[in-house]
Amino acid sequence: MTAAGLLRKIMPTISFLKKICETVIGKAKSPTDKNVFRQISLVALFAWVGLGADGLSSSCYGPEQTFLVLHQYPSLSLFVALAMALTIFVISESYSQIIESFPTGGGGYLVASKLLSPSVGMVSGCALLIDYVLTIAISVASGIDALFSFLPLDWEALKIYCAILGIFILMLMNMRGVRESVIPLVPVFMTFIVTHFFVIIYSLILRSGDFPQVAHMVKTDFTAAHADVGVFGIMLLILKSYSMGAGTYTGIEAVSNGLPMLREPRVETGRKTMRYMAFSLAFTATGLMIAYLLFNLHPQYGKTLNAVLFENIVYNWPGHSGSLFVLIALTAEALLLFVAAQAGFLDGPRVLANMATDRWFPTRFTSLSDRLVTQNGIILMGMAAIITVVLTQGSVGMLVILYSINVFITFCLSQLGMVRHWWTVRKEDPRWTKKICINGFGLMLTSFILLSIIVLKFHDGGWVTLILTGMLIVVAILIKRHYIQTAKLLRRLNALVQTVSQEMAVVQQEEKKDVRFDPRAKTAVLMVNGFNGLGLHTLLNVIRLFGTGFKNFIFVEIGVIDAGNFKGIKEVDNLNERIQKDVGRYVAYMRHSGYYAEGIFFMGTDHIAEIERISADIMTRFQNVVFFGGQLVFPEETFWTRLLHNYTVFTLQRRFYQKGIPFVLVPIRI
Numbered sequence: 001m002t003a004a005g006l007l008r009k010i011m012p013t014i015s016f017l018k019k020i021c022e023t024v025i026g027k028a029k030s031p032t033d034k035n036v037f038r039q040i041s042l043v044a045l046f047a048w049v050g051l052g053a054d055g056l057s058s059s060c061y062g063p064e065q066t067f068l069v070l071h072q073y074p075s076l077s078l079f080v081a082l083a084m085a086l087t088i089f090v091i092s093e094s095y096s097q098i099i100e101s102f103p104t105g106g107g108g109y110l111v112a113s114k115l116l117s118p119s120v121g122m123v124s125g126c127a128l129l130i131d132y133v134l135t136i137a138i139s140v141a142s143g144i145d146a147l148f149s150f151l152p153l154d155w156e157a158l159k160i161y162c163a164i165l166g167i168f169i170l171m172l173m174n175m176r177g178v179r180e181s182v183i184p185l186v187p188v189f190m191t192f193i194v195t196h197f198f199v200i201i202y203s204l205i206l207r208s209g210d211f212p213q214v215a216h217m218v219k220t221d222f223t224a225a226h227a228d229v230g231v232f233g234i235m236l237l238i239l240k241s242y243s244m245g246a247g248t249y250t251g252i253e254a255v256s257n258g259l260p261m262l263r264e265p266r267v268e269t270g271r272k273t274m275r276y277m278a279f280s281l282a283f284t285a286t287g288l289m290i291a292y293l294l295f296n297l298h299p300q301y302g303k304t305l306n307a308v309l310f311e312n313i314v315y316n317w318p319g320h321s322g323s324l325f326v327l328i329a330l331t332a333e334a335l336l337l338f339v340a341a342q343a344g345f346l347d348g349p350r351v352l353a354n355m356a357t358d359r360w361f362p363t364r365f366t367s368l369s370d371r372l373v374t375q376n377g378i379i380l381m382g383m384a385a386i387i388t389v390v391l392t393q394g395s396v397g398m399l400v401i402l403y404s405i406n407v408f409i410t411f412c413l414s415q416l417g418m419v420r421h422w423w424t425v426r427k428e429d430p431r432w433t434k435k436i437c438i439n440g441f442g443l444m445l446t447s448f449i450l451l452s453i454i455v456l457k458f459h460d461g462g463w464v465t466l467i468l469t470g471m472l473i474v475v476a477i478l479i480k481r482h483y484i485q486t487a488k489l490l491r492r493l494n495a496l497v498q499t500v501s502q503e504m505a506v507v508q509q510e511e512k513k514d515v516r517f518d519p520r521a522k523t524a525v526l527m528v529n530g531f532n533g534l535g536l537h538t539l540l541n542v543i544r545l546f547g548t549g550f551k552n553f554i555f556v557e558i559g560v561i562d563a564g565n566f567k568g569i570k571e572v573d574n575l576n577e578r579i580q581k582d583v584g585r586y587v588a589y590m591r592h593s594g595y596y597a598e599g600i601f602f603m604g605t606d607h608i609a610e611i612e613r614i615s616a617d618i619m620t621r622f623q624n625v626v627f628f629g630g631q632l633v634f635p636e637e638t639f640w641t642r643l644l645h646n647y648t649v650f651t652l653q654r655r656f657y658q659k660g661i662p663f664v665l666v667p668i669r670i
Helices: 002-023 036-040 044-060 064-068 075-103 109-113 118-148 153-176 178-206 208-244 268-295 305-313 322-355 377-392 398-402 405-424 431-505 533-546 569-593 609-619 639-644 648-658
Strands: 522-528 552-560 596-604 622-634 663-669
Touching: 002 044, 044 064, 044 118, 044 153, 044 178, 044 268, 044 322, 064 075, 064 118, 064 268, 064 305, 064 596, 075 178, 075 268, 075 405, 109 153, 109 322, 109 405, 109 533, 118 322, 118 377, 118 398, 153 322, 153 377, 153 431, 153 552, 178 208, 178 305, 178 322, 178 398, 208 268, 208 431, 268 305, 377 398, 398 431, 431 533, 431 639, 522 533, 522 569, 522 596, 533 569, 533 622, 533 663, 552 569, 552 609, 569 596, 596 609, 609 622, 609 648, 622 648, 648 663
Parallel strands: 522 552, 522 622, 552 596, 622 663
Antiparallel strands: none
């Protein structure tokens, strides 16, 4: 059976598997489509849902954790509520300046890398990755807690399994695409907004007559606390309460990290999204804390404080209307917490891809799926979150302790970088004084919170987060060191490029040789990835091993569109021009050497899929075809070489072997 016949035989099976994949994940999208960026981008409303839900959902547990610390002196929570609102607006405004200064996105990692140093940026990126894993874990765990608040206590044992299932569902949704994972969640988000805004306003109106009593309670609690612990003790108590609610601010940086996924003009869309986030979060977080105080709430086993508040509000409502409202509000709250996990799935893989582009992590994390999402990053973030939930048994109290430390590391480094930036450009920017004051105040505030969180949470388990972040930093350093060493080895290989370029400069002055195409002659099809030492060594080895046996040479290059270059139509067009130029140099070199040569180039997200797609056409046009691919051979094969390099040619060789197509692997030792 010929290779073409074998391809026709297995096509029905391939088609069936493709239909299953399309049903679950969705049909492939073309990265070269001029309209694709508009199709997958988010307007401010959708960005508010996908990225802002992280911060807004923290009102489901942040104010509660803050309020419970002050259980002996609850009225002191008013001071904490005001401090929370101030913090939200300061951090939001400072990140709005980051959005304006870095319109291509990148957030804390890019800011620290460019304005401080790549190593500092790496620390910021590692801190963010751990934080986004914890974002997914705590959001899902809190959502499960909210759902189980109105379920029988006997069902408590099912919490952990529901959390794992929830993370798997979110993973599948995000594999379908950014926009596709956000749009279905808009009704949930808006239901949360409406119900919680209503609860806060209704509480203020219902208990407006109690304001004088609350003012008296503040004075009484302050006097009692002063007698019990003194002024310094009151400050520590308020500081501890404030730090326990630090998770409330963790979603604010998400917009700057996810800027590339926003609709043009991105800066304006990002700033508008940031305003939506700041006002909704400040109102909800502070409003809930005031409502807790007005109703003098106390925790109840198996229920969140929000659930207790809702039940108190609807106590005198007629019929079943109160129970229905509580059910809707708690369901929206639970589902919003799942929506909040989107920030981890949207921004976590993006930060990972940016760091992989800079060789801090394996380059495979820059790859895009046919749905144009960083699928490897989504899977990694999801699996890490599942492990975290299992190890902590889905305990929100434990996750809150682990949470929020890392995001303030990134906050501090970002603010420091911006302060340095404004000082550097003070002669060029007339508004530098205002801008440096905003970021400077943000730096002082976030640094103070970071130190407070570390001190207060360290012995309770915060050290675990710091150790995990430190371990990830060590891994990143080792990976970077390996890539640097590999680059040094490749410099020797790439020395051939200069030699060949000089030869081509000489022969181009001579008369071009007219080489006719002979379809019956042997044809060598070479897989190349740029005009570089690997491709040239592969080509020269083919000639050395087979002499003049091959008369036709076909050079195939796939321009891989990944997270590093999928940032706009211009970037994709630049990639297309580069691969066209690279293939053209190979063709020119072989034609001047007396061989017939052609260049074939495509752009896509997957080397293997694109090469398999064009192989049938090549074999139809040419009768005697042999495919060649070069593979680097390292001085010593180690765990790092297997992990950090793709070995695509091995996969291609196996695929072609199964189809009966000759594929020769050419080892290139470095």
